[in-house]
Amino acid sequence: MKKNGILIxxxxxxxxxxGPIGWVSSKEVKKESFDIAVFVPGxxxxxxxxxxxxxxxxxxxxxxxxxxxxxxxxxFNQGEWGEKMNSLAATGExxxxxxxxxxxxFVSMESAKNFPEQKWLIVDAYLxxxxxxxxxxxxxxxxxxxxxxxxxxxxxxSMPGANKDLKVGMVVAQEYPALTEMxxxxxxxxxxxxxxxxxxxxxxxxxxxxxxxxxELANSMFDAGVDIILVYAGGANQGVIKAAEKRxxxxxxxxxxxxxxxxGTIVGCTSLKQVQSVYENLKKALNNQLSYGKAVVVDAxxxxxxxxxxxxxxxxxxxxxIRKDMDKMLKKMRSGEISFELPxx
Numbered sequence: 001m002k003k004n005g006i007l008i009x010x011x012x013x014x015x016x017x018x019g020p021i022g023w024v025s026s027k028e029v030k031k032e033s034f035d036i037a038v039f040v041p042g043x044x045x046x047x048x049x050x051x052x053x054x055x056x057x058x059x060x061x062x063x064x065x066x067x068x069x070x071x072x073x074x075x076f077n078q079g080e081w082g083e084k085m086n087s088l089a090a091t092g093e094x095x096x097x098x099x100x101x102x103x104x105x106f107v108s109m110e111s112a113k114n115f116p117e118q119k120w121l122i123v124d125a126y127l128x129x130x131x132x133x134x135x136x137x138x139x140x141x142x143x144x145x146x147x148x149x150x151x152x153x154x155x156x157x158s159m160p161g162a163n164k165d166l167k168v169g170m171v172v173a174q175e176y177p178a179l180t181e182m183x184x185x186x187x188x189x190x191x192x193x194x195x196x197x198x199x200x201x202x203x204x205x206x207x208x209x210x211x212x213x214x215x216e217l218a219n220s221m222f223d224a225g226v227d228i229i230l231v232y233a234g235g236a237n238q239g240v241i242k243a244a245e246k247r248x249x250x251x252x253x254x255x256x257x258x259x260x261x262x263x264g265t266i267v268g269c270t271s272l273k274q275v276q277s278v279y280e281n282l283k284k285a286l287n288n289q290l291s292y293g294k295a296v297v298v299d300a301x302x303x304x305x306x307x308x309x310x311x312x313x314x315x316x317x318x319x320x321x322i323r324k325d326m327d328k329m330l331k332k333m334r335s336g337e338i339s340f341e342l343p344x345x
Contacts, residue, residue, distance in 0.1 A: 060078075061276065092118075097121070273306070
């Protein structure tokens, strides 16, 4: 017993003295999981881009046993986004924070300073040179051009609801740089390529939810001779769509396939391959292959910006001559023969 007691005492002393060396710090323990936080600046439901962002992350989870995803909805109060991002980064639990919105790199900047080990992957955004961020930005000039070209063809056509006034409309929720510097100019380039005499009636709602105000604006525009409207207003989109349905007019929509929402009224939709870009770049992050510090721009020639021209509703609704003209333009966009540079960031 004495011998055993002495051995136990010696072992305890050794563990005490060598404890700082013998113990492995939590930072040295290799995590068995790759944890992703999806920070949604708003809510997922009703936003095609955020729905697709979550879908892209979950696609990776379905393939990889060691990947987890937690979705955080930050709500519509933009003043709270920075604080909520900081709280998320402070946990230190996530290998990468995924988000999507042109404002998010700048919203996250303070958190990046506070937590220099944290990494971000932000799509539909542009920030070059910060080693904590990888950003991917869709060419929104080309996105606007695709719908502008169709709007120009329709306002010049003899389709039911089109008139001779050569006016197209654009209703947006709020103004921000990507919209005013890329999407709107791209839309104008598109319909001006059809006919330089076409003019734009442009209205701003002031928020992303007021469908009644959106409907009022749309009806005012229809009264002024507009026959087709590009709407980019989140939940308020429905106001413009319902007004167009009642008036026998047309709507085109950014970034997702919405033809079935209002068949015969929604005549054009673009697609940004958000699921694909999120999935591909998260997989690179998982395999330590994501080039943090870089900003990548993708466009129609890359296959990430496109017009949805295979939907049966589009084919049924839009007249053959217009679809043939669209086909010619789309071939040039997809091949890179027609392309547009982004304004300097």
